[in-house]
Every structure is written in C-alpha cells, then in structure tokens.
Amino acid sequence: MSNEWLDRNIRAKGPLGAAYPRHMFIMEGDTPSFLGLIPNGLNHAETPGWGGWGGRYVRRTPAGEARPIWTQGGDSFMRVTSADTIDGRTSDQATIWRWREAFQNDFAARMDWTVLPFAKANHPPRPVVNGVSGVAPVVIHARVGQIIPLDASASSDPDGQRLTYRWFAYAEAGFDGRAPNPAVSIAQPTAARTTITVTARCDKSWLDLPQLPCPAERQAQLILAVTDSGTPALTRYRRIILEVSDDD
DSSP: OOHHHHIIIIITSHHHHHTSOOOSSOOOTTHHHHHTTSOSSSOTTTOGGGOBTTBOOEEEOOTTOSSOEEESOBOTTSSSBOOEEETTEEESTHHHHTTHHHHHHHHHHHHHHTTSOGGGSOOOOBOOBTTBOSSSOEEEEEOTTOEEEEEOTTOBOTTOOOEEEEEEEOTTTTOOSSSOOOEEEESOTTSSEEEEEEEESSOTTTSSOTTSOOOSOEEEEEEEEEEESSSSOOEEEEEEEEEEOSOO
C-alpha cells in the first residue's frame, strides 16, 4: 500500500500507470466499493455481508441515518458485527487486509495487461469445484457428521501455470446475529481434493454467547482460493455454501 510499491508495480507501467497519483495521507476511500465488482468468485457485490476483496459489511441503521445501510461496525456484544478475526486479531479492517496480497497482485497484473502482449502477461486461474465452473457459489445440502467430498482438480490456468489450493471456512460470512454459523472441519486444506465435515450446526465456541438458540437451519460458508505460479501470482475463488438442516 506504499508509494514505493506503487512506483514499482503501477507507475512504472506505461502512460496509464504514470498518471497514478502519489497519495499523501490515505488511499482512495471508494476502492472497497469497486473491488466488490470484480468477478473473482467471491460474489461480494451480491451480498456485502458475505465478505470479499472490498471487505465485509452489516446492514444496520447507524446514528444519524434514516434507514438501514450496508456499513462497518455493529453492536458491542459481537452479535452483528463486521469485524473478522485473522491470526488472533479482530477488526473491521481485517475484512479487507485478509485479501490484500491477492488484490494488490491483481492490480499489478492488470497494469501489465496495458503494456504487454497476452503471451507475456499473467492471467488468473479458473477454479472448478465438483465439476462446476464459473463464479457462482456452489450450494451443497449437508447433515451434521456427513463427510462431503470437494474436488477442484479440474481447475485450470490460461497460461499453463502450476496451481496451488487453499480451502478455508469463513466463519463470520453471512452471520445474522441469531446464532453462530455451523462448525466445519477440512481434512486437507491445501490439496486439490479434500473432504469436509459439518461438526456442529451452531459453533458456539466461535461466539461466546451460549444463550443463543440454535435454529433448525443454518448456513456455513467455505472459500476455495486457487493461486497460479505466475508473476505476479494471481488468485481466484469459489464460495461453497453449506445448507445445514439436520439436528446434531
């Protein structure tokens, strides 16, 4: 996010890059809104509460507003909040910086596209989950205790680059304040093929509010991140939505 990085990766790339301004205080405040529109497989613009490159938001009515809006913040008891927890750190900003390396690399690659022929530039991979291509979420109906196979081995890269895989549960995504989202375990989080298991319909260890009831139907979200080995390395995603409805 520094001027040094921008000099090297943006401003040095053609007349368009040279026009990029030097920031003195903060980066552009509208950037998160724009990042949600990039079709990277996170589908953030569809539902801002899901989280994506532009951050994760909650729909509430802040002081001074006449109606609910998608915004950051929330109440003080972690019922409905836009904060994510990454590596032991919890903040609203974590919902953006958790993706920073990926979207910065994407920015640098897009500048390459303005000055390089296709064969000399890097392009993002194309994730495929259980034979389903595209960017739409993959919806799976699941029971507590059920072992569910997930297969991304059909994913490809337009430049023939080697791909790496990372599956992770996004515990905060879509949290509605009624009850914690389901708990999910992932057998092989860095393999092209893995299995997942819903271990609890409501993960009360994630949210220390045991008095919240656990509704009969809950939704868990997993993210597959597929990254190529090009320069800069580019990442695309598939969101897997687990509709969990069985008793534990």
